[in-house]
Amino acid sequence: MTRVEADRRTFMKSAAMAAASAAVVRDRTFALQVLDDAPAEQSGVRWAKAPCRFCGTGCHVQVGVENGRVVAIAGDQAADVNKGLLCVKGYHVGLALYGEDRLTRPLLRSGDRFVPITWDQAIDVIADRVGMAPERFAIYGSGQWTIPEGYAAQKLMKGGLGNNHIDPNARLCMASAVTGFIATYGVDEPAGCYQDLDECDVLIMWGNNPAEMHPVLFSRVIDRRSQGEEVLLIDISTRRTRTTEHCQEYLEMKPHGDVAIALGICQQLIERGEYDESFVGRHCSFRAPQAENPTLLGEPITFDEFKSRIAKYTPEHVSELAGIPADSVRRLASLFADRSLRITSLWCMGMNQHTMGTAINTLVHGVHLLSGHFGRPGDAPTSLTGQPSACGTVREVGTLAHALPGGRVVANAEHRRQCEEIWGLPEGRINPKPGFHTVSMWEQFCTPASAGGEIDTIWVQVTNPGQTLPNLPKLFDAKKGLEEKFLIVSEVYPTATTQLADLILPSAMWVEKNGVFGNSERRTQQWFKMVDPPGDARDDCWQTIAVAHRLMERGHEGMRDANGRFLFRVEDDAGQEVPIWEWDHYYDVNVDRALFEEYRAFTRLKHKNLAPYDEYVRSRGMRWPVVEQPEGVWRETRFRFAGFDDPFVPEGEDFDFYHSTTGDGRAQIWFHEYTPPPEVPDDDYPFWLSTGRVLEHWHTGTMTRRIPQLSRAMPSAYVEMHRADAEALDIHDGETIAIESRRGRLELPVWIGGRGMPPMGTIFVPFFDESKLVNLVTLDAHDPFSKQPDFKKCAARVVKMGG
């Protein structure tokens, strides 16, 4: 090692220690820009901010770049979300760019092989497919789309093609949270924020494992306890996880037991007369699904009707349904009855991937509303998201088959008119009929046209449905051999999805492009491109715009606005159009800024106001609604609907649910009857099968499995099972067994007494491993409102191999 290298290394170590010491004492003034001030021989690294690429927490990192390559990552001390801390995935996020098999050229299928083609040819191929039958074309996107990427895809489809067949993978992860919020408050997304975790006295995790899935958020709570604060953690789950180890109370429930538990808490609060009569009387109404054709509006019921319907959910009955002790139901009700406590409920996939997903979401909101545990810091029902921009891109931009930006829906004539006006489109351009949601989109795609399949071409961006769709044999693998079907995949690495692709487009990722994400607490976060993508990889947003322009060149009138101008016209400072559809000119202007500023007009339609793009350049994100103050400062909102913080609550009011579905400023407390899961274990398939994630890998592992450190730490999928079940079947730890369901079969090793510990009769398989696709066996039954499938429960059997 040369002296210069040694000096540089010593300098890096001192910077690393300074960063850790600052985090220990919570010194928010420390920033790694100090490295930029170092002599060149000590640090050639240049630093810039970005949100982490992985989960929905939205940790801010500082990215160190040297010689065109990301060489260092640091938690951002100036960021309120993570206060300088990162988890093991964030630690390695920079390496996700550098797997050796990055896709670098457009590839067109030729028989069993792929042939490199030019971008120009690739854009032609897509334009050909769209031109053949625009109404049979679909886009399948993601909560990993940046906001401008999702907005561009949304505009191409709904504003350009008059086609609503666009849906995201977020349908698989948080659609039930959306319907839960809308049914309760009339508007989506959490009212509280991460500050609730700092101020709650009780944290209840409903089927949630934040110790592994949102570790930096969980460490905020653990840290409070390590400083001597009293925080009661309660884990309600179907299996023990790393989260359970930190909880004082663990309630092991049967699948669907959460519905019964929530109903039981409400029953107790009312029977004992311990609900918050004042809060309910002033701010809530009661609601139930219609008997026929139920909708998110439901029908009104009185308090007495609610009381009558809920009366049967006694602690004893709930105990039968949910499998937890009756006294635990009473205990939970007592906590909610105590107004001196601050209670935060946290949930994620456990409540969302659920055939009663909308019901359980509304019921947990209802528990908080009925007990008055709402709207004070620490008193909040809060859902977390699994993807970095599931909120920003999917829920706010509205990249769903029924939605438009700004909380608008295609079925509403006034909403369509508003969108057409903002987009400058001729009246009637937007199609009023909702498109196919995820499960039905892929079902249509996998059904031959001759048998009624209505989708022929799907363009997948930033996601991996070949691994994540439920019941893969039916919803993905069935595409094989269907000659008229054509799958386009924009990706960064080969995946389970590219295996069936007909055209593969190499994409830029994360800091190889500009971006804007929106995290789980309504925080909008911006970053700039820092390094070039490899080879001929290009931005997804550019790909969309290039296709739109090619269609316009071919005469597709939908690609023009009412004045005959290109749908994605971007002008320079002199007012001249910049040819952003040509890659060489794409970065002549900041296309993200142009699209974001156009999109901002939508955000004001439903009080989700965003600040100008440049405000996000300056900040570590801001939580909407962001409203300009008289002195010109842009102010974010931490607690919606609460008079002390939300600028849209009239002065003097303590609460106002200003998007109430009943138009009277009230939130809805719902009643839903408990119903059993659609498939339950029986003699043929005696086990419950649940699926999920692990700490080391993010979702389908396409990025994290290419990071050697993470891949070695968790190399392949496994099945967790209870020791007694294994012994009964003469199965030993590490032995390869088969899991079978009515839909498929999967072979994988057994892990007994591992990280998660399912109870007897339950098995668990993570879904990150593309060589062991658990979705070959999962069920595609879905929630009737959100259309979100239930990946958490189906019936399966375990088969000893070679026996």
Next chain:
Amino acid sequence: MPISSLVITLTDDQALADSACESLGARPEIELGRHVANRLAAVVDSADSEADRETWQWINALPGVAHVDVVFVHFDDPPREESPELHAEHRAGGVAP
């Protein structure tokens, strides 16, 4: 040769926490920094990324350690390897020259 820094949250059990500090301090690749309440700053200077991972896992499993957060990482050895089991099928399918 990666350099990383960590914030280690120690358990409430003082005896276990003290024992963890002692074990951490005995590792030559770990330099301990400020210790405030239950939070301890540490820098790990590893020979390679594999050693770095092993150290991280060892710290996580150490009795007396409740939680480990990462603050900083500098990758001096960019990855050259790939998980061998990954995507063999894609490579086998190949890309036409």
